[in-house]
Structures are given as C-alpha cells and as structure tokens.
Amino acid sequence: MPLSFFNTLSGKVEEFKPLEAGRVRMYTCGPTVYDYAHIGNFRTFVFQDILRRHLKYRGYQILHVMNVTDVDDKTIANSQAAGVPLREFTTRYIQAFQADRELLNLETPELVVRASDHIPDIVKVIQTLIEKGYAYASEGSYYFRVQKFSDYGKLSKLDFSGMRVGARVDADKYEKDSARDFALWKTAKPGEPAWDTPLGRGRPGWHIECSVMAMKYLGETFDIHSGGSDLIFPHHENEIAQSESATGKPFARYWLHSEHLIVNGEKMSKSAGSFYTLRDLVAKGYKPTAIRYLLASVPFRKPLNFTFDGLRQAEQSLDRLRNFLYRLSHEQFSPGENPQLAKHANETRAEFEAALDDNLNTAEALAAVFNLVRDANTAMDRGEFREGDKAFFANVLERWEEIFAVLKDDDYDKLRKGGYLQERHVAAPPLEPERNREGILQLGTLSDEQIEDSIREREQARRQADYARADRIRQELLEAGILLEDTKGGTRWKRK
Numbered sequence: 001m002p003l004s005f006f007n008t009l010s011g012k013v014e015e016f017k018p019l020e021a022g023r024v025r026m027y028t029c030g031p032t033v034y035d036y037a038h039i040g041n042f043r044t045f046v047f048q049d050i051l052r053r054h055l056k057y058r059g060y061q062i063l064h065v066m067n068v069t070d071v072d073d074k075t076i077a078n079s080q081a082a083g084v085p086l087r088e089f090t091t092r093y094i095q096a097f098q099a100d101r102e103l104l105n106l107e108t109p110e111l112v113v114r115a116s117d118h119i120p121d122i123v124k125v126i127q128t129l130i131e132k133g134y135a136y137a138s139e140g141s142y143y144f145r146v147q148k149f150s151d152y153g154k155l156s157k158l159d160f161s162g163m164r165v166g167a168r169v170d171a172d173k174y175e176k177d178s179a180r181d182f183a184l185w186k187t188a189k190p191g192e193p194a195w196d197t198p199l200g201r202g203r204p205g206w207h208i209e210c211s212v213m214a215m216k217y218l219g220e221t222f223d224i225h226s227g228g229s230d231l232i233f234p235h236h237e238n239e240i241a242q243s244e245s246a247t248g249k250p251f252a253r254y255w256l257h258s259e260h261l262i263v264n265g266e267k268m269s270k271s272a273g274s275f276y277t278l279r280d281l282v283a284k285g286y287k288p289t290a291i292r293y294l295l296a297s298v299p300f301r302k303p304l305n306f307t308f309d310g311l312r313q314a315e316q317s318l319d320r321l322r323n324f325l326y327r328l329s330h331e332q333f334s335p336g337e338n339p340q341l342a343k344h345a346n347e348t349r350a351e352f353e354a355a356l357d358d359n360l361n362t363a364e365a366l367a368a369v370f371n372l373v374r375d376a377n378t379a380m381d382r383g384e385f386r387e388g389d390k391a392f393f394a395n396v397l398e399r400w401e402e403i404f405a406v407l408k409d410d411d412y413d414k415l416r417k418g419g420y421l422q423e424r425h426v427a428a429p430p431l432e433p434e435r436n437r438e439g440i441l442q443l444g445t446l447s448d449e450q451i452e453d454s455i456r457e458r459e460q461a462r463r464q465a466d467y468a469r470a471d472r473i474r475q476e477l478l479e480a481g482i483l484l485e486d487t488k489g490g491t492r493w494k495r496k
C-alpha cells in the first residue's frame, strides 16, 4: 500500500503525493505560550513528530514550520497577571516548551516562528484582503467577510443554515457586519501590547497569524497542515478562507487532525481543570519515554483515554523491549543462523512500515514489534536463537526506534539534574477560577435549556470582555454538537 493519510478536507484516506517529488512542506499549529503545555497538547505534538519521522523514514526531505502563538487574549491576560512584559513572559514558556519537547524526543522543526515577529507580513496580507474586498474596517478593527468566500465550510463541513434563535445579545455592541465574520486585526485596547502599523495601532487576530507564517515559509500552496481536531473549526476553516481569498490558490493540500486526549470522559483542557503537564507526570516518577509511548500508541484519529494504569502499562511494555535488547547484546548464543527467525524479523520490519504507511497506524506498528520480541524471547529460552540472528533483530528495533524514539532516556537524566522540575512552580495564576463544565461533553445530548444557559454564560463573559472564556464555551458547545452563530438579533444555535 502506498503512503496514505486521512485528509480532513476530502473526508477520506488518500495516497500522499507531495507537490515537489521527494520534498514535503508541512505546517503545524504550535502552542499558545501562556502556560506550560499539557499532555493533551503533547498528544498532538507527538503525533506530528511521528508523522515527520515517518516521512523522513520514507525518504522525503522535510521543511516543517511550527508557529508559536505569542500574542492573543490569553498570553496578554496571563502576562499582565504575572506583571511581566509580554515578550519576556512568552519567551519563558517557549523555553519551557522546548525543554518538554526535548524530554519527549520531539524533533525540532526546521523553523519555529513567533507570531509577534511577523507583524509587517500580517499587515501586508490584510491589506491584500482589503484591496480584494474580503476585509473591512469597523471601529479600528478589521474583519474577514465570510459571505464573500463561497467555499467557507469546506473543511469542517458545517452547515450554517437553519440556526435557531437563542439568547439575546446586546446588538448595540455588535461591530461586525455579519455574525460569522472574524477579526483579522484588533484595534489597540488601553494597557495592552500593540503595534503601530498602516492599519492603525493594534494586534493581529489568531487565525491570520498562521495563514501568513505558513505561506511566507512554505509558499501559497503547500503539502500538509496539521493540528488537533479542535482546530478544524473555526481556526483552520478561517485560515483557508483568508489564504485562498488573498492568493486565489489552494492553501494546504492535506489536512491531518488528531483526536483528543481524554480524561474522565472529557477532553484534557485547562478550562476543565483536568490536565497534567509533562512536569507533573515526571514529578510523580513517570519516565518521559513511557509518556511518549502512551501518547503514540493509539492511532491519531482515535481519542486516547489517559489513565495512570495506561501509563504504567506503557512503562512495562518499554521494559519488555529494553530487557530484550539487553539479552540481545549480553547473552551468548550458539553460532550460525536460524533462517526462520531472520525471516520473521524482516517480515516484521515490512509489517510495521506498512502499518505506518496506512494512515500512521501506530497500534499495528507496535503490535508487530511486540509479537516479534515475544517469539524471539521464546526462541532464546528454548536455545533456538543463534548468534547470527542478532543483527536482524537489532536492525528491526533500530529502524523502529527511528520513528518511535522511546528506548533512550538520556535527556531525562540530564534535564532532571538541570533543575527541570523546579521550574514548574513559576506558572502564572490561571485567568480565573473556571466553573467546572463537567457533564457537558459526556452528556452529548444537552437539553435546550442547558444550551441556552451556556449561551447566556458566554454572553456574560463577552460583556466582561473575557473573550478567551467566551471562545472556550463556544468550543465546548461545538464539541457537544451545538453550533452557535452570533447575529445582530442574538446568538442563534443548532444541533450539528
């Protein structure tokens, strides 16, 4: 089977063919650096790392760009709460992220770029959108006119027709022409970081940052764009709208989205208060390699349920592999070769490679190697393993490790000695104590009343200018299958 991926855009598994033979250009949405990343975030980053390692394994040269969102409502609010200037504050969390990435054996993308370093590029693209009639100004901010982009919805496949009228909003405060329009540029608010630009004083919206950085380094059309499934709508839908409107060309060709890491039936997230950072788990004595193994073990399109039992099992699995490697390098076997074992080893290699070609089926790729190790251990116990077989087994595991990267813990010891764990106490206080919205996602079937309650709560958050919280409520409703649309007459909603 050729290398194939599930493409969210086409809704099916497709053979992967990059634009340029032998070369892949890929963009992944990086972290918003207002706090430590949690292991839910790292599920997505580990998946993307396996993706890039497998592409390299298959002989592709890679140009991988990852952004860092270092200016948005959350970074601004937390830097202010900590009393630290924005740049200094976000740099602290970029460094923490880098340390976490090293611990998890995540390869560093060819380019890691900060949104705030690209203000002139962002302004230029917004100007193009204005010239082409896709953007308009309102009260010092600029918005994208969704109605003008007829392909809107092609990624998320959301249908905005038939919305129901829900809670009332204060229509006077409504500055957009249409509810679905989104901000490209936000006018400066007193006391917030802002840039003086031809568009006026302000800061970029989140979506435009990614469009601009992706196109700047990868070209107007490039191969792969990836993130967690919560980014499909609105973030990636909006990225497509802005980019394709600005260039008139297709934006990313393959869209790969990972499903969430779940705890207690809910997406691991800061707002639900149910999250662990990597440091939390390392402080409890778990090895980063076991965490990486656990995060990689479930194919990316399936939700992964996080439990400490699962983490302990991951450690045991890795111990089995390490014990086998120890036997392989320390035991003496009879001379010669056992052709059956050598064949089994070669077949296993082909099996795990084929599993990864098949939309990165990591579960099968792991199973193939564990079968082999079990059989080899049995052969060793029975005296059937030969000295000449060693090289075949070492080769399979070495190749497998190029992708899974879970057998060595060197960085772990190094970082632990370097004070890695002490750093975890400097996190800024959370934005505000969040009501635990437990129940919303589990229920799946919210009553009309519960939906209206949430919409009212979101309205209140917006009135208090807590847009981060308002966005979270909208996202949670979306994940529970409820679509919101803000109109001049109020927020309308419907079940997906």
Ligand code: AMP
Pocket (backbone or CB within 6 Å): 029, 030, 031, 032, 033, 039, 040, 041, 042, 043, 044, 069, 226, 227, 228, 229, 230, 231, 258, 259, 260, 261, 262, 267, 268, 269
């Ligand atoms: P953020 O820092 O919130 O911008 O998110 C960074 C990445 O983590 C994005 O690709 C998100 O989609 C992803 N993400 C957030 N929460 C989870 C989760 N619980 N499981 C998997 N990925 C997640």
Ligand code: ZN
Pocket (backbone or CB within 6 Å): 028, 029, 030, 210, 235
């Ligand atoms: Zn993005």
